[in-house]
Amino acid sequence: MQKKILLTAVLAVVLIAGIAVIGAAKAYVPGTPITAGFIYVGPIGDYGWTHAHDVARQIVAKEFPWLKTVYVENVAAGDTVSTIDKLVNDKHCNVIFTTSFDFMNGTLAAAKKYPDVIFAHCSGFKRAPNMATYMADFYQVYYLNGLMAGALTKTNKIGYVGAFPIPELKRHISAFTIGVRTVNPNANVYVRWTEAWENPAAAKEATEALVAEGCDVFAFTQDSPTVVQVAAANGALSFSHYSPMYRFAPNNVISGELVHWDKIYADFLRKVYNGTYTAHNLQNVDYWWLLSQGAVEMGAKPGMPINPIFINKLKATIVDDPELGKISVYDLIQTRLDQMANPGITFDPFQGPVYDRKGKLEVPAGMWMSVNSLTSMQWAVKGIIGPWPGEP
Amino acid sequence: MGWESWLISTFARALAYGTPLLLGTLGEIYAERSGVLNLGIEGMMIMGAYAAFVVTSKTGQPWLGVIVAAAVGGVFSLIHAFASITLKANQVVSGLALTMLGLGLAGVLGRSWVGLPLFTPLTRATVPGLSAIPIIGPGFFTRQCLLAYIAMLLVPIMWYILFHTRIGVTIRAVGEDPATADSLGVNVARVRYLCVVVGGIFAGIAGAYLSIYYRPAWTAGMTGGIGWIVIALTIFAFWNPVYGLVGSYFFAALYFLAYRMQMWVAPSILKAMPYVFAILILIFVSRGTLQKRMGAPAALTLPYTRGEE
Secondary structure, X not given: OHHHHHHHHHHHHHHHHHHHHHHOOOOOOOOOOEEEEEEOOOOHXXXXXXXXXXXXXXXXXXXXXXXXXXXXXXXXXXHXXXXXXXXXXXXXXXXXXXXXXXXXXXXXXXXXXXXXXXXXXXXXXOOEOOEEEEEEOOHHHHHHHHHHHHHXXXXXXXXXXXXXXOHHHHHHHHHHHHHHHXXXXXXXXXXXXXXXXXXXXXXXXXXXXXXXXXXXXXXXOOOOOHHHHHHHHOOOEEEEEEEOOHHHOOOXXXXXXXXXXXXXXXXXXXXXXXXXXXXXXXXXXEEEEOXXXXXXXXXXXXXXXXXXXXXXXXXXXXXXXXXXXXXEHHXXXXXXXXXXXXXXXXXXXXXXXXXXXXXXXXXXXXXXXXXXXXXXXXXXXXXXXOOXXXXX | OOHHHHHHHHHHHHHHHHHHHHHHHHHHHHHXXXXXXXXXXXXXXXXXXHHHHHHXXXXXXXXXXXXXXXXXXXXXXXXXXXXXXXXXXOHHHHHHHHHHHHHHHHHXXXXXXXXXXXXXXXXXXXXXXXXXXXXXXXXXXXXXXXXXXXXXHHHHHHHHHHHHOHHHHHHHHHHXXXXXXXXXXXXXXXXXXXXXXXXXXXXXXXXXXXXXXXXXXXXXXXXXXXXXXXXXXXXXXXXXXXXXXXXXXXXXXXXXXXXXXXXOOOHHHHHHHHHHHHHHHHHHHOOHHHHHHHOOOOOOOOOOOOOOO
16 A cells, blocks of 8 residues: 555656656757747736837737747736746746846746746846846936926926836936926926826826926826826826827827837847847846937827927027037937937937036036946936935 | 915815715715625726726717716626625625626726727816805816716715615615514615615716726726725725715825825825825724724625524
8 A cells, every 4th residue: 555655656756757847948949939928017008118018029929920929917026936937837938028127036036947048137137147138218218308398398397207216217307307407497397206107096196286386397107198198187298108198188298208119129039039149148138228229219109209289389499508509499309319319329318517406416527327327326416306215 | 376275276186086986985885884895896996997988989978988887887796796695605705806807807808998098088067156165166166077076966865865764774774684674574685786786886987987087098907996995985984975975085185195295205104194094094993892883784794694693
């Protein structure tokens, strides 16, 4: 009897081990079909961050005949590894994209667990031989939008509805404020935090609070068009964020920040397919893609950089730029856009001297910020009014 | 400017954000008064929101959207009613299941509606006469959704029915002591079914308010936890529609003020304020002796089977 139990146990162990071996990932052979898995933090229906990643997934899935994609939405940070387990073992993914900062440690753990699978993590800073990082960043676009906001505000109060006070948002709000102040030194940017990426009620009430304070132009970091809608209902102007939100308020959306994650996904997947990227050489692969790579776009919707109804006002507003002399805001925007969008970038919003709002020199004259200092930025530039958790 | 504009804007937002809370709470009060706890508010609400958005987008008739949302909420609540009243399942589990089902179903059905603007949202209206009252007028009765005024009017009606009519006595009797009510010839199951459906209808209308007025837009999970606040507000209201109004508007005012006062108080503390307030009230209310006096239905969450005590 005991022997029988022992035999069964041994058999079970062998079987399980066998399944595990069969299930384990094999190294990807270049030129063979790729199955790419995408892990999303939110619902693909958020019309913000996750929606933008999923639009990109569909574009690359259509573009490459050798590519099959799968995705999992609404994944909590704590479920990162178990979700990857499923993608690797059940869906046989060769490449996995994890699209939220929260997934960073889970992705790293999974990268160690599956050394033959290729990982790419969005917006983080930890890498491994089989784990790259990527980010399409908006700070240049926010600066350009800031130039417009500064010229179009009548109350000199501009509202910004932020999600979480993390370096990414602090960088964007500061770049935006530098733009505002470049054309309108009397204007200030009033910031409110919702402590949520997507909470329409929070975004709505935060916007209403800023309207009550007198703000008449709005920028935001929220995964929904709520700020655009609330601003328009109160006769205020705004910008699109992530997704084209022009149609929610065609008379009130000036421009915006649009993303093309597909540019990064296509480049990365193509390089995996042709063997440039393997599970052994990603330690230093970090995509930090901006205007010049086409990963981000300035526009109310694709192909509409500035809503035509605001162009005359921008052309009629003349400012005295220390470098370019007397120039219309419209021409200033075009000049800066050209300087940042064409290869051989000759302008950066954070080019020194930049002082923080406490008066400390953060970027010395003539200097630019490194990617590392941009991604770990905690200070706020002058002109930002509002709480700033973590301010040095 | 000054304190007057602070009061006016706070009142206006208390009404605007408080209305879906109030609608949901009014319905849940009736369900719980009859002895059925329905944790499925969030699910019924989002189904209503989805239905209202689709109907309004297709027909251009926001009020048709509201009616369909009410119907969808009511029908959807039947799942909970059937499970918890007829099958005598655990009300907590069944309600939670309804929430999950609603969120998931609406999320999947709503995929193609994401990112579409709504051209015919519910319009705003100003109440003649009342809007001339200083501060209260511009705060509560100027340029608000008609549904907000309707919800306000429903409060005394729902209160009167519950405490001063035969129907109300029957509902409360079923929630307090179903066996006695049964022995007096009351059809316990029928009363409970009706009350749960009333709760569903109200949740559906609250959802419509969110998707075709408050936002107006559709995104997955757009109710964002409002259904859970309703559960807390129902207890806060001591199962009384009048206190339901006070609680809903008060919570909404705090929620808005959290953003106005961010300049001076840390955002995370302010964000927690309305919830801390809700928890404090819950602790206060749930102290045993108080609970009886304040009107918690004695048979809440208890399925009723004739002859079992």
